[in-house]
Amino acid sequence: MILTDTHTHQYYSPEDASERAQAIQRAFDNGVSRLFLPNVDSATIPQVFQLATQFPSNCFPMLGLHPCSVKDDFELELHHIRTAIDSNRIYAIGEIGIDLYWDKTHIEQQKQAFKTQIHWAKDLNLPIVIHCRDAFDEILEILEQEKDEKLRGIFHCFTGTIEQAKHVIDLNFYLGIGGVVTYKNAGLDKVVQQVDPKHIVLETDSPYLTPVPFRGKPNESSYLVHVAQKVADLHQMEIEKLAKITTENSKSIFGV
Template sequence: MIETHAHIYSDDFAQDREEMLARAWEAGVKQIWMPNCDSGTIDAMMQLANAYPGKCLPMIGLHPTYVKEDFEKELLIMEEWLGKYPFIAVGEIGMDLFWDVTFKAQQEEAFLYQCKLARQHHLWIDIHSRNAFWETVDLIEKFGDPELNGIFHCFTGTLDEANKAIDLGFKLGIGGVATFKNGGLDKVIPFVDLENLVLETDAPYLAPVPYRGKRNEVAYIDLVAQRVADLKQLSKQEVIEVTSQNAQNLLRKK
């Protein structure tokens, strides 16, 4: 399995990070892709990338909820890092209108700028869009580059939204919400080709059932794979093989 989105550098794992990673490898996880948040998370993320070369792969980007007054300074730091390390993607970037809309205009500017950086470096983007799917779509269409692609991380939208994301050339990142009774993905996943899905946990957040409400960890991606298999009436092994190939295809487009 390829875990396409996990914050394993988080302080939530400070006490047992090595054990958590051991459980992930034991569960069959081959790679963990790490999204960045802001300049404050880079060092911890890069320590893991250096400790586990080829297994813990970093992205670089400014997360929308970290876009504040100093966002331009933060973007320059991201740009500088892009020039000196072979990141797999620009992320996580996007729009978040759930917590606070104070910096909505700055979020839009930061997203478009980071899309430009991604294309300059021939990278895909890892999108965070909370309460902002269509606003994010509008920005992608405004950017207007058909070669821009990537993942809508933690996809929890409708079938119409899923089809729109796919039409734009993006994969859907499916995580623990797929296991929630009222998560809504039971009305989406059965109708979306497996070739358009990748697996993630977003650890330490959004743990799947039966761990909902507790700390999430990478090994729980196995539960996500099983849920997708159940919804699509396929074997878990087929889900793992196809979604892992989908993820690998993103890396090969560099």
């Protein structure tokens, strides 16, 4: 069984290299042998490529400017990130998008950065990985404006309604499903149950959004098996079949 974690930040924490290597080995031991790694800003780019170099058959870099890192100097940040993209192989632009949960101060800059990076992805024929928090309408407005045959990707950490899920799928995006699907009162399980697995990829967003039964502890990619089991149960299929479908989906979107 091969599981793909399409979104993991676990290279940030723990800082200790040996502990980090042990966490990655635990993922491999649980069948999670494909890890896609987003940075958040220019300062975190080296950590992405360090793991990609250490585990070239398992760790795949993605680069972008996280919306929570969009500040007054965002254009300089974008320049540094674009320079790294032009000199390295990456598999997606992300995570990018709009986040209005923490701070609405830089909403216009977030929109501008999002559009700029969408254009990068189109120019480079790469998918985008979207971060959306309290900004579904704002994200959809931009995606509708940018919609064409090149626009594609993953709606990371999807927690919306079935109507929103259908809209995202119609825009040629996969739904990134993580630990929230295991939470009793989140309601995401009822949505996922109505979505064909051919539109789903799995993720942890580790060290965040830890699935049951480890909720309350730092997340790690090895726990993806619990997300996979929950989604498989919702669709009344064996976990091995769900793993195959979602891994094939990840190969389709990332090209690897």
